[in-house]
Amino acid sequence: MEKYMETDLRYLKSLANQYPTVAAAATEIINLQAILSLPKGTEHFITDIHGEYDQFQHVIRNGSGAIKRKIEEEFGNAISAGEKKVIATLIYYPEQKLEQVLKTEENMEDWYKVSLYRLIRICKSASSKYTRSKVRKALPKDFAYVIEELLTGRPDVSDQEAYYNEIIRSVIRTGRAPELVIAFCNLIRRLVVDHLHVVGDIFDRGPYPNLIMDTLMQHHSVDIQWGNHDIYWMGAAAGSRPCICNAIRISAKYGNLNLLEDGYGINLVPLARLAMSRYDKDPCTCFKLDYREDEYDVRDAMLDEKMHKAITVIQFKLEGQMIMRHPEFGMDERLLLDKINIEKGTVCVEGKEYPMKDLNFPTIDWKHPYELSSEEEDVMERITQAFLNCEKLQRHVRFLFTQGSLYKVYNGNLLYHGCVPMNEDGTFTRVNVYGKEYSGKALYDVLENYARKGYYAIDPGEKKKGLDILWFIWENQNSPVFGKAKMTTFERYFIADTATHQEPKNPYYRLLEEEEVVNRILSEFGLEGAEAHIINGHIPVEAKRGESPVKCGGKLLIIDGGFSKAYQPKTGIAGYTLIYNSYGLVLAAHEPFESVEKAVQDGSDIASHTILVQHVVRRKLVADTDIGRELRASIRDLEALLQAYRDGILVEKI
Structure with missing residues (x-):
């Protein structure tokens, strides 16, 4: 005892x-x-999605080629390449493919029999690495009994052959074959990829981050590492005014105000009224939109440009107030409104004068340039309440908080978006956060703690600190998810000299090939050994210039390759994704995705090129994973x- x-x-x-x-x-x-x-389950890594819903959906549905590999393993040369393409497309888009087949296939009964037998074989293979209990939990309720019998039955055994075949015949005879085909396809996708990692930046640039969030919320197993573009949306939902301004400004810049108005139901009429009353005669030439011609109604451009300028001026005022309130943030050089000489038409940036491209600022009181006008104050009050009371946005942001974090250590890999802030000598930068200094892992932890307070805290003082830290994480030079010396938003709008637009990267990005530095980072987060990796998003890899996403002999993988269409001219590809299965790592580069319609009609897939395959010393088992521990x-x-x-x-x- x-x-x-x-x-x-x-x-x-x-x-x-x-x-x-x-x-x-x-x-x-x-x-x-x-x-x-x-065997350990397959992990799928994706990053910097930036609202590209169609491409995101396709990569998720094809598992970055994992579905194709499973079909190849199962059938080899037993069926033709064309038949493999058809079965792959069916698994990706079962409803759309069935609709097409119904129009062209003469003998649907035979088609259902052949397709179901093939789907059953693939599903058996995909389920073999799981317990029967786990597979049973993944089965759709309507077909749980039927699918379990088909997966566990033995049609090759004479005693069971008739029973097995009769199940399939009965399903076809009762008119339930289409639904069973769809159920099998959904189950295969569910089983082929066990867990999804999103390494930041779901929002901005592309038009449909809201639909991506809806999809992620329905995913069976997912975690998210917050990117800088996610963070300020989280801050906006929590009520941070500078973050709200950024959400509106960037949506306006890319012609995506529909996301706010239609996707989230946020009323922007107060801002539109301010824009039309104060900037009605202003051509807003510095605020032209970077929209996609096939996805934007140009008749909205004039008003959107005025709204773009109106919210940008408000943003610079509110950010100025933030910087002055927090001298410890070390951002005084970003106070630029008070450096404008309106008579001379210049602005002084870092001690040098530059001509201003735009001098029309009807809402700025030059004696108090960072104060909102009464009209601007009213607009911000109304819009802040709209963000706080937007049920759909709040649901999405709560999901980001519950499933997300600034970094994650998972199965021997370190995942984060951005960088670990460093000095030139490779040591970790010490950062002042409310009077105390933090570096390395401790910096991530304290920033994440305050970010959560910004959303959840009841105490007004703690909540205010958290709200300000959410903005800090978005654009401070010492933020892990930003990783640049400054954000030159003001200069890009108002100064023609592109030398002022430069945003020097943190030394981290120069030191990525130094094994001592990479090992120091891994050790800081409790990882060591040849099979530990850093998986990194945020900075697009310029593949067309020969840059490789594989750094430091494969210890660090930067998997941002231009998933967003806005970056593809720079990168030359349409993103990287990473698969980590029981045999090792597979890194793939993708070509741009055309459309779901073309994928279904022609069986076209995203063309993918394998960049890296790293085999493990021995096949990884559940025993070797975090779940195993x-x-x-x-x-x-x-x-x-x-x-x-x-x-x-x-x-x-x-």
Whole structure:
């Protein structure tokens, strides 16, 4: 009795409620021990999606080629390349492909039989690395019994052949074949990729981040590392005025105000009124939109440009107030409104005068340039309430907080968007956060803690600190997700000299090939060994100039390759994605995706080129993963429970 501490005994009594007998505890030990011997599930990494919903959907549906590889493994040369393409397209887009087949196929009964047998084979292969219990939980309710029988049946055994075939015939005869085909396709996609990592920047540039968020919220297993473009949307939903201005300004700049008005139902009429009353005669030539011609109604351009300017001026005022309120942020050089000489038509930036491209600022009081006018104050009050009361935006941002973080250590890999702020000598930068200095992992932790306070805190003082940190994370030179010396938004609007537009990168990006530096980062986050990697988003890799996403001999992988159409002219590709399965890492580069319609009609897929394959020394099992460590801990607890039963300390409940 003495060897059982009081706290241990209380825990074992609690565990005994779940496993009330020796048999129950022993059975669970056997089950968990068996799971440890299964191959690890496939992880899928994607980053910098930037609102590109169609391409995102396709990459998710094809598992960055994992579906194709599974089809190839299963059928090899047994079926033609064309048949493999058809089955792949069916798995990606079952509803659309079925609609096409119904118009062209003469004998649908035979088509259903052949397709279902093929889907069953692929599904069996995909489910082989999971327990029957896990597969059962993934089955759709309407077809759970049918699919389980088809997956576990043995049509090659004479006693079961007739039973197996009759299930399929009955499904076709009752008119349920289309629904069963769709169910199998959805299940295959679910099983082929076990877990999805989104390494930041869901929002901005592209038009549909809201639809991407809807998709992620329905995903069976996902985590998100916050990107700088996600962070200020999170700040906007929490009520940070500078973050709200950024959300509107960038949406306006890319012709995406429909996202706010139609996607989230945020009323921008107060801003439109201000824009038309104060900038009605202003051509707003510095605020031209970077829109996509096939996705934007140019009749909206004149008003959108005026709204673009109106919210930008408000943003610079509010950010100026933030900088003056927090001298510890070290951003005084970004105070530029008070450096404008309106008579001379110039602005002084870092001690040098430049001509201004625009001198029409009807809402600025030059004696108090950072104060909002009464009209601007009214607009911000109304729009702030609209953001705070937008139920859909709040639902999306809560998901970002619950499933997301600034970094993640998962199965021996370190995931983050941006960089670990560094000095020129490769040491971690010490950053002042509300009077205390932090660096490395501690900096990430304290910033994340304050970011969560900005959304959740009840205490007004703590909430205010958190709100200001959300903006800090968006654009401060010491923010891990920004990683540049400054954000030259003002200069890009108002100064023609492109030398002022430069945003020097943190030394981190220069030091990526130094093994000592990369090992220092991994060690800081508790990782070491040849199989530990950093998986990084944020800075697009310029593949067309020969830049490689693989750094430091494969220890660091930058998987931002221009998923967003806005970056593709610079990168020359349409993004990288990474697959980590039980055999190792596969990094692929993708060509631009044309359309769902073309994919269904022609069976066209995103053309992908394998950049890197890193095989592990031995096949990874569940035992080698983070989940495996948790399962071993559970086994130890259950073994302690068994011993307590056998020592007579606890009595079975039969």
